[in-house]
Amino acid sequence: MATLQLGSTPASAVPGPAPERPTSEPGWVRPRPTARERRNDLILGVAMALLGVLGTELARTASPMAVDLRIGGVEPYVLTVAIALPLCLHRVAPIPVMLVVAVLFMVTGIRDPFAYSGNLVTQVAMFMAIYGAAAWSRERRLMKAASGLVVAGMFTWLAINFVEALRVNDITGPNKGLASPYVSAVTLTVALNILYFFGAYHWGRSAWGTARQQAELEQQAVVLAAQQQANARRAVIDERLRISRELHDVVAHHISSIGVQAGGARRVMDTDPAAAKNALGVIEESSRTAVNEMRQLLGMLRAADPDLDVDAPDEKAPQAGADRLPALIAEVNGQGLEVGFHQIGSVQELPKTVSVSVYRIAQEALTNVRKHSTARSAHITLRYLGDAVELEVIDDGRPKHASVGSRLGHVGIRERVSLLGGESEIGPRPVGGFRVRVRIPVQRGVDE
Numbered sequence: 001m002a003t004l005q006l007g008s009t010p011a012s013a014v015p016g017p018a019p020e021r022p023t024s025e026p027g028w029v030r031p032r033p034t035a036r037e038r039r040n041d042l043i044l045g046v047a048m049a050l051l052g053v054l055g056t057e058l059a060r061t062a063s064p065m066a067v068d069l070r071i072g073g074v075e076p077y078v079l080t081v082a083i084a085l086p087l088c089l090h091r092v093a094p095i096p097v098m099l100v101v102a103v104l105f106m107v108t109g110i111r112d113p114f115a116y117s118g119n120l121v122t123q124v125a126m127f128m129a130i131y132g133a134a135a136w137s138r139e140r141r142l143m144k145a146a147s148g149l150v151v152a153g154m155f156t157w158l159a160i161n162f163v164e165a166l167r168v169n170d171i172t173g174p175n176k177g178l179a180s181p182y183v184s185a186v187t188l189t190v191a192l193n194i195l196y197f198f199g200a201y202h203w204g205r206s207a208w209g210t211a212r213q214q215a216e217l218e219q220q221a222v223v224l225a226a227q228q229q230a231n232a233r234r235a236v237i238d239e240r241l242r243i244s245r246e247l248h249d250v251v252a253h254h255i256s257s258i259g260v261q262a263g264g265a266r267r268v269m270d271t272d273p274a275a276a277k278n279a280l281g282v283i284e285e286s287s288r289t290a291v292n293e294m295r296q297l298l299g300m301l302r303a304a305d306p307d308l309d310v311d312a313p314d315e316k317a318p319q320a321g322a323d324r325l326p327a328l329i330a331e332v333n334g335q336g337l338e339v340g341f342h343q344i345g346s347v348q349e350l351p352k353t354v355s356v357s358v359y360r361i362a363q364e365a366l367t368n369v370r371k372h373s374t375a376r377s378a379h380i381t382l383r384y385l386g387d388a389v390e391l392e393v394i395d396d397g398r399p400k401h402a403s404v405g406s407r408l409g410h411v412g413i414r415e416r417v418s419l420l421g422g423e424s425e426i427g428p429r430p431v432g433g434f435r436v437r438v439r440i441p442v443q444r445g446v447d448e
Contacts, residue, residue: 045088059118090132134204345384
């Protein structure tokens with residue numbers, strides 16, 4: 001409690017421990033108070049003024065000596081109200097409020113000591129003014145200079161009172177201790193005022209630092225959300241581009257077959273009409289298959305970003321497809337993960353785009369198991385259902401705490417299945433482990 005009277009101070013005014021102020025780069029400016037905060041400050045200032053009037057009246061009544069109410073008999077009440085009302089603006093104009101309250105604080109202590117030392121509202125108002133300046137000032141250098149001026153003025157006034165008390169021998173007492181009554185009173189009063197003024201300033205600075213840290217965290221959250229959205233969009237586009245390359249390979253295969261069959265038909269057209277007719281039939285079937293597969297995907301692939309740089313495809317590797325799942329499993333088994341395989345239903349020839357997608361989805365699912373799961377084993381089930389093909393990849397592990405993954409691989413799987421008109425189910429299993437299950441329709445014989 002900042003009381004310049006040489007007496008005890010209420011413990012309720014002593015600030016509690018403030019949170020540690022975070023360190024960060026300079027340059028942040030605290031946003032201005034919201035409408036709700038300004039409204040709360042208005043209520044606070046008016047309430048403090050009313051309580052101040054009540055506190056002054058109680059202090060007058062409790063005074064052991066007669067008190068002079070001075071000008072019009074209301075001066076101490078007016079000063080108490082004048083100290084409290086500026087708190088209505090302590091977040092809007094923190095530095096002017098602190099300076100005004102400090103001046104009125106000293107005026108009250110000089111002219112009406114009973115309303116100064118006996119009224120808790122006056123003491124709290126000064127504490128809140130210093131706190132508000134440290135917590136809400138947007139001009140940090142000016143705030144430090146103004147706070148230093150207020151503290152210097154207060155301790156100068158305190159020193160003057162000490163000198164005057166020594167001159168008139170005002171601080172005496174019958175009790176003897178480690179020091180004289182005067183030295184004890186000075187020591188206690190200085191300590192309390194240091195705690196009061198510097199506590200208010202430090203607590204305000206801590207509140208300002210906490211607000212800054214919160215603002216930085218919110219900004220980081222916005223940036224991370226934007227990055228996550230961009231990464232998810234990139235994953236979708238990458239998957240579309242990957243499918244487009246695979247579609248290119250499939251169509252190129254059909255076109256090459258058409259070219260070979262057309263050349264053969266031309267050579268035997270006159271000598272072996274039956275062979276030529278058979279070649280034309282193959283050409284017709286190959287062209288229909290190619291057109292059907294292109295029509296299935298091309299519309300959605302056009303939604304990919306046309307400005308995105310597309311890397312050149314990798315060197316030719318064996319064509320991915322459902323028939324190469326055993327080779328994929330053998331490769332993964334060699335990397336420390338035990339993978340089983342089960343095939344249900346009669347094997348049927350799948351459209352190339354569907355066959356390649358089955359392989360890629362299994363590949364991505366197993367990659368996720370190895371990188372982001374504690375699983376030691378996994379199992380792949382491939383079901384031929386006549387009008388659809390279903391792939392299921394399950395494992396027996398839990399997500400790794402050190403790296404839970406971005407789940408962009410799941411985004412790619414869903415995008416690929418969606419483009420093929422299928423359904424996907426990706427998530428934890430009720431009995432433990434993780435499941436990736438997709439069902440892709442098999443479309444055949446669609447004419448132009």
